[in-house]
Amino acid sequence: MAHTIAVIAGDGIGTEVMPEGIRALEAAAKRFNIDLEFSVFEFGSCDYYLEHGKMLPDDWFEQLKDFDALFYGAVGWPEKVPDHISLWGSLLQFRRQFDQYINLRPCKLMPGIKSPLAGREAGDIDFYVVRENTEGEYSSVGGKMFEGTDREVVIQETIMTRTGVDRVLKYAFELAQTRPRKKLTSATKSNGISITMPYWDERVVEMSKGYPEIAVDKFHIDILTANFVLHPDWFDVVVGSNLFGDILSDLGPACTGTIGIAPSANINPEGKFPSLFEPVHGSAPDIAGKGVANPIGQIWSGAMMLEHLGYKEAADAIVTAIEEVLSEGDSQVLTRDVGGQGTTASLGRAIADKL
């Protein structure tokens, strides 16, 4: 039976890397005999917004809910639509309405990729950031008072629920259990953020009782970001709230030199709703339209999607193909962010060819 994939390319380089993501998926599907059926949607982009006055049609939920997965490019183009409108009108809706409460991002030093950190080599850094993806600091609850006066005050609430915190912790503990080092690091800030963060810490302690074989530590977010730079080899699975996870899952790939090529998965683990797979990078208006965007983030996200659909071998094959092409270091093939003079298409094709 075919797996149905909804494709939303979004804005800017999202539309350029998406075809390469699909190319790699089709190559892997052919090799491993997987039946994938892609359906392309135009909504979820700033151009759609300019035409329709909204990012998504009213029935988007109905249109998308029965797909097996969403394959997403990048959204946002601040000159056309302010970010908080484009994001809250699309990506953040999917995460919330489809209850994709896990955001999962690998931070891995890859062969042929230059890390900005001194003396680190491929294999030295290999961890996951597990981010809570539906609540916490990303609430839309709050408001403004005494607007336009000197007394103006703006309030926004961070909201954590036991359900929300426990389920992301559970996922992170389960993930740690599948890894050789069996280590979990919790991001907190309970010394400064005195209500929600001590609660987060409490739930970590509670959850850890069910996983006696996992070594647990915690760091306040300030020193944790420092330790990503100083001791990236310390980490195995790092779990954080929506905001802390967001920060760590950009900083982690920055430390491994993969910020431009890292993938991410927005997962509804129960499979009640489709999960969403997207590169970490944004729509990059500054390089859009030039055909030079690196498609690896999109392709690697496709690998995470295949793994989620149950095809671990095919997923691994894609990651291996990426690593091979990076190791070869052919400057005619590689895009300029990784030291080459190639194009989105040349790099995408080289990876597909390996498959």
Place this chain on the structure above:
Amino acid sequence: MAHTIAVIAGDGIGTEVMPEGIRALEAAAKRFNIDLEFSVFEFGSCDYYLEHGKMLPDDWFEQLKDFDALFYGAVGWPEKVPDHISLWGSLLQFRRQFDQYINLRPCKLMPGIKSPLAGREAGDIDFYVVRENTEGEYSSVGGKMFEGTDREVVIQETIMTRTGVDRVLKYAFELAQTRPRKKLTSATKSNGISITMPYWDERVVEMSKGYPEIAVDKFHIDILTANFVLHPDWFDVVVGSNLFGDILSDLGPACTGTIGIAPSANINPEGKFPSLFEPVHGSAPDIAGKGVANPIGQIWSGAMMLEHLGYKEAADAIVTAIEEVLSEGDSQVLTRDVGGQGTTASLGRAIADKL
């Protein structure tokens, strides 16, 4: 007339580095003919808490308010007192009650200090983080509902006021104006945190109108942390909310390899209340009692204090003394965190001797 300095050493290595901070200050005071008068206080430590059931005596405000400055070590010892109690009971009270609304931290690559970033040299990185220090994410407003049940929900409010935001922005713009590059970077997250952060952005735009000669840019906090690692040379003055500033002012010194030696100033710019000067590092229970803590953070904080009191030349002399001792690289003098086998006292004395 004498400048009165209240000394609070706090916990752990705070009590070990403080004498070296005072030694350097006394040496500089002698050389530059400055009259400093130190008064030592025992409160503000976890041991005080264990004895008195509180971190500070009831009349701490009265006792401290007329000093010209507070010279602070480090507070916190989680095994004795949970961090959110020790910190909210001391340091965070000072910041708030003495309206120290600026937290200022230099991020500077120093000679002889190894940066974890590849290929960066002394002089390459030199910026300030200006952090809002009294409101924002560090509110104590919020609470818990359905406690102890599956429906448990915890809420904490981020509160920004026009007064609070504008005054830190003003300070940051003024600081940028004193620097050759005249560049200001604002930390935001208006694409995800949809009420307070767009407000922050608005105020930056408004404030920038008064400073047409300053080049302003902004980054979302996730990619900003990545850029600290990838492009630390981009930054000159970086301004952020209480939480974002907290993160950036640990990450910045981590990138320059100075996290263990960076200073910070908690400033009430109007001088209505005393300002507070403290090293960035914490009380480090793991190395406390061994006499091996690096005292440079405390000494450098003393330099910031002298500058605040109007003695720029004396402050510069202390920083120069630190740089000289680091450049010489005498392993009998340096503490082990910077590659030596010396002690807190040997390093402190070497710096004082240069003065």
